Amino acid sequence: xxxxxxxxxxxxxxxxxxxxxxxxxxxxxxxxxxxxxxxxxxxxxxxxxxxxxxxxxxxxxxxxxxxxxxxxxxxxxxxxxxxxxxxxxxxxxxxxxxxxxxxxxxxxxxxxxxxxxxxxxxxxxxxxxxxxxxxxxxxxxxxxxxxxxxxxxxxxxxxxxxxxxxxxxxxxxxxxxxxxxxxxxxxxxxxxxxxxxxxxxxxxxxxxxxxxxxxxxxxxxxxxxxxxxxxxxxxxxxxxxxxxxxxxxxxxxxxxxxxxxxxxxxxxxxxxxxxxxxxxxxxxxxxxxxxxxxxxxxxxxxxxxxxxxxxxxxxxxxxxxxxxxxxxxxxxxxxxxxxxxxxxxxxxxxxxxxxxxxxxxxxxxxxxxxxxxxxxxxxxxxxxxxxxxxxxxxxxxxxxxxxxxxxxxx
Numbered sequence: 001x002x003x004x005x006x007x008x009x010x011x012x013x014x015x016x017x018x019x020x021x022x023x024x025x026x027x028x029x030x031x032x033x034x035x036x037x038x039x040x041x042x043x044x045x046x047x048x049x050x051x052x053x054x055x056x057x058x059x060x061x062x063x064x065x066x067x068x069x070x071x072x073x074x075x076x077x078x079x080x081x082x083x084x085x086x087x088x089x090x091x092x093x094x095x096x097x098x099x100x101x102x103x104x105x106x107x108x109x110x111x112x113x114x115x116x117x118x119x120x121x122x123x124x125x126x127x128x129x130x131x132x133x134x135x136x137x138x139x140x141x142x143x144x145x146x147x148x149x150x151x152x153x154x155x156x157x158x159x160x161x162x163x164x165x166x167x168x169x170x171x172x173x174x175x176x177x178x179x180x181x182x183x184x185x186x187x188x189x190x191x192x193x194x195x196x197x198x199x200x201x202x203x204x205x206x207x208x209x210x211x212x213x214x215x216x217x218x219x220x221x222x223x224x225x226x227x228x229x230x231x232x233x234x235x236x237x238x239x240x241x242x243x244x245x246x247x248x249x250x251x252x253x254x255x256x257x258x259x260x261x262x263x264x265x266x267x268x269x270x271x272x273x274x275x276x277x278x279x280x281x282x283x284x285x286x287x288x289x290x291x292x293x294x295x296x297x298x299x300x301x302x303x304x305x306x307x308x309x310x311x312x313x314x315x316x317x318x319x320x321x322x323x324x325x326x327x328x329x330x331x332x333x334x335x336x337x338x339x340x341x342x343x344x345x346x347x348x349x350x351x352x353x354x355x356x357x358x359x360x361x362x363x364x365x366x367x368x369x370x371x372x373x374x375x376x377x378x379x380x381x382x383x384x385x386x387x388x389x390x391x392x393x394x395x396x397x398x399x400x401x402x403x404x405x406x407x408x409x410x
Contacts (some may be wrong), residue, residue: 006387014296023299033295041291045283049276052116054239056272059117061245062250063099064268065261067252072098084190084209087139088198096125100143104244107365108151119147120275120377122363127378133384134277136375138196139351141389142189144374148330148390149188149397150365155200158362161341167349175220176355176404177362182216184364184397192389227353275377286368290331319402321346321353326360326398330367330391337361356405363397 018034021027067070075098081098083090090096099122106115122143132135136144155177162170168392186209193200200206226234254261293299305322322343329336343357365391 002030006186007285007289008359008403010293014292015302017189017296017298020097030296033293037291037295038288041287042284045287046280048287049280049283052279053276056117056120056276057269058271058273059265060121061265061269063102063118063121064271065254066094066098066250066260068259068264069250069255071250072097072102072255075101081204085198085202085205086142086193089137089139090126091129094125094129096122096129100146103144104151107147115147116373117272117275119143119374123374123378127380131380133378134380136380136384136386137172140375141384141386142192142196144370144386145188145192145389145393146185147370147374148365148367149185149393150181151185152177155362158340158358160359161337162344162349163339167342167344167350169350169353171223173355173358174223174406176359176401176408178216178220179404180359180363180401182213182399183400184393186311187396188389189252189395191277191392192385195385195389212395228401256397264291279376280372282372283369286372287332290335290368294335299327302327318352319356319405322356322360325357326401328362330394331369333366333369336366352405355409356401359405360379360389360398364394367391367394380409 014034015104016029021030063072072095077093079097079101080092084092087097087100095155097308099118101324103115103118103122106118123140126137126140126143127133130140155174158173158177162173180282189209190200192198222376223234254264303320303323306323310317310320325336325339325343328339341360344351345353347353349355367387370382370387371390375386376380
């Protein structure tokens with residue numbers, strides 16, 4: 001229901017802004033631009049789904065081999081105590097816990113192409129446990145928030161864009177992104193636990209969150225001792241080596257269990273094609289609404305309004321130049337990436353706004369895209385508090401990004 005109001009809101013605001021531009025400013029190009037955006041974004045939505053087909057088939061096939069080989073159930077046993085607290089409605093030792101772990105691991109390494117199919121597999125498992133098939137369950141919402149908060153240890157793609165646009169030290173945003181995304185994820189967990197009345201003050205969760213904090217601190221310390229070139233090499237290499245090792249481990253586990261690995265892979269790959277087809281309507285709906293909102297000029301007006309208000313209050317407004325990336329990130333990953341590149345192009349890759357736009361890009365994930373794709377893949381229409389928790393985690397990440405960039409680059 002919430003997504004329904006938001007979806008209608010995009011069109012309503014876009015229409016009002018377009019009418020104002022036409023009547024008061026004589027802008028006769030606004031409505032043609034809006035209509036062109038509907039065709040362009042519809043095509044983009046289909047192309048995204050088409051592009052996901054191969055990746056989904058590959059990773060769902062690998063996951064099927066992992067299931068047959070016992071790897072997923074092994075992850076479920078190891079993570080059982082922690083996930084029993086965060087996901088109390090999931091039965092002890094259920095295989096979906098392993099799927100959730102694999103998805104979150106891919107996200108942390110910045111491997112978006114691998115994370116999406118793994119996440120869809122986890123969502124299918126959660127739907128099997130869901131008593132109300134059209135309504136998001138508590139475990140589904142917690143899983144979605146962990147995804148939308150976008151915990152990323154190695155932001156490879158952001159560093160690559162900075163290098164392409166001439167940044168003197170492309171990796172100088174690594175530590176700020178790591179800190180901002182950690183706060184975003186921590187806020188998402190706390191907020192969702194409060195909504196779902198999960199006790200945060202138990203030994204297991206406190207030790208886990210404390211251990212994660214220590215791990216993040218060690219990663220920060222280790223990378224801070226490297227120069228820019230070494231940081232880029234280590235980050236890119238470690239992510240891809242780990243991903244390939246996962247594939248090899250799953251195949252080896254299947255062979256060890258005497259599973260027909262090829263048949264298992266093909267069986268899982270077939271699900272990838274079916275899933276890619278199912279998400280097309282949901283992607284078309286959300287991307288067209290976002291495209292109309294942008295084409296109407298509503299986004300530009302919003303940014304100018306915020307900038308004027310911040311300056312009028314006497315605060316430094318240089319961070320507002322990067323705000324389009326933060327506002328677009330919950331809506332569209334490609335849109336936010338475009339905003340980030342545009343900001344670095346306009347202001348310089350090493351400017352405050354250019355760096356902040358990169359930290360915005362890396363600190364959270366595409367909330368509405370994830371909601372549309374993951375919930376759409378299993379037919380969820382009632383999202384309960386998923387949107388609220390996801391957006392609050394995004395807000396925490398954005399605020400952290402601004403504060404951290406002033407600390408590092410201000």
